[in-house]
């Protein structure tokens with residue numbers, strides 16, 4: 001298997017050895033502070049980025065405010081046409097961008113390419129949406145009156161994104177925001193700045209070719225402090241923030257304090273219930289991919305398996321067999337299933353969780369450890385533990401490939417265990433029993449934003465609204481009617497008669 005040539009890929013994506021970390025569109029700005037992006041794949045430095053300063057940030061916001069005045073005047077389907085062109089440029093750069101995602105973030109090449117495909121898909125979705133930004137009409141209680149509602153653009157959308165989907169999350173937000181008539185300022189994760197610079201260059205070039213040079217698509221690379229600026233900035237009516245629950249609580253508080261809108265996409269603690277009527281082969285694939293895909297660093301990763309006690313030992317045995325076949329190594333080599341964690345801090349978090357499990361007396365099925373053979377220090381062994389759901393470590397999202405096994409005897413008990421965590425993102429049941437699956441999907445069932453039957457917790461299509469409840473933040477992105485968050489709703493009542501009747505029959509005569 002040949003490993004892609006990273007030098008050629010960086011050239012294709014216009015990534016230089018030293019890059020500027022702020023873009024207002026065609027102009028690039030930067031400060032003096034520099035960070036280096038290291039690949040978790042081999043520990044090598046990929047390139048440097050000069051971070052955006054506070055002054056650079058202000059320039060972006062001013063240019064964005066100006067751009068919004070013009071962008072909102074362009075008819076939505078014409079805005080959609082520009083998003084269509086961005087989707088086409090992404091098609092041209094899919095291989096290169098997907099490879100850089102894999103090299104900078106550490107996910108498998110297949111998943112890197114899949115992430116870019118998701119960007120292309122959301123662009124296509126947004127193009128269709130650009131002709132469907134419709135409100136309802138209502139019957140008025142007053143004669144000769146007409147009522148309807150319409151949606152207007154909001155202004156600047158601030159996008160704060162996480163490292164694990166370094167490019168797709170931006171596109172989920174940006175493609176929808178753009179067709180809605182908004183402009184965007186993007187603060188990507190400081191752990192994956194190069195993929196963000198590549199995306200900015202791809203999109204900004206399309207805007208430039210359409211004579212929209214500045215402000216619709218802006219980028220500020222910085223750390224959490226830059227994210228805090230976005231959260232507190234009342235020039236930004238909507239902040240869409242993806243990341244940990246800790247970050248979401250901080251952002252939600254700041255946006256709430258100024259009565260802005262926050263769209264929060266935070267951590268998950270996702271479970272699959274495996275019933276005694278489940279198809280075990282399909283369940284196994286769903287569980288293993290969910291637990292080890294992206295090295296357990298998806299918000300929808302499967303963290304818990306809630307298994308019927310009659311099949312518990314059999315599932316455990318099959319899981320161990322499946323895990324023994326997993327190949328860990330360079331994610332750019334397609335024969336490997338699992339790559340590295342994002343960095344050494346993530347490895348420390350993984351080890352802390354393993355130590356805590358041992359302290360609490362969790363039973364190791366496959367013990368976790370750091371794989372010392374790999375130079376980057378970021379590769380770990382996927383682990384499995386038998387646990388109690390109430391253990392503090394089980395209640396917490398550890399962003400690593402650690403899978404918890406929990407026994408149940410009754411379907412209602414299984415649902416209770418599944419819901420008994422602070423997070424509420426994704427959930428699944430594997431069953432061939434329609435009573436069980438319908439109960440799981442009913443109001444007595446899963447309390448998550450995503451509830452699946454006979455597929456795992458991981459991986460979502462862009463057509464549905466994506467997000468979760470409780471400490472996952474309540475936000476919805478991507479498909480269905482998630483676009484409504486990016487617009488302000490206005491109710492209009494029009495009187496086409498000669499009189500001025502008041503609502504509720506109130507009389508007021510002069």
Ligand code: NAD
Pocket residue numbers: 160161162163164165187188189190222223224225226227228231242243244245246247248250251265266267268298299300397399425467468472
């Ligand atoms: P993180 O919370 O450390 O960082 C996410 C982003 O927030 C980064 O850009 C970071 O710079 C910024 N940030 C951090 N603290 C901030 C603050 N106080 N104010 C403003 N901005 C701040 O998360 P991460 O480690 O990059 O990503 C992993 C987490 O993201 C996991 O919890 C995962 O479940 C979650 N995630 C959720 C979804 C979802 O859709 N629900 C999708 C992807 C990732």
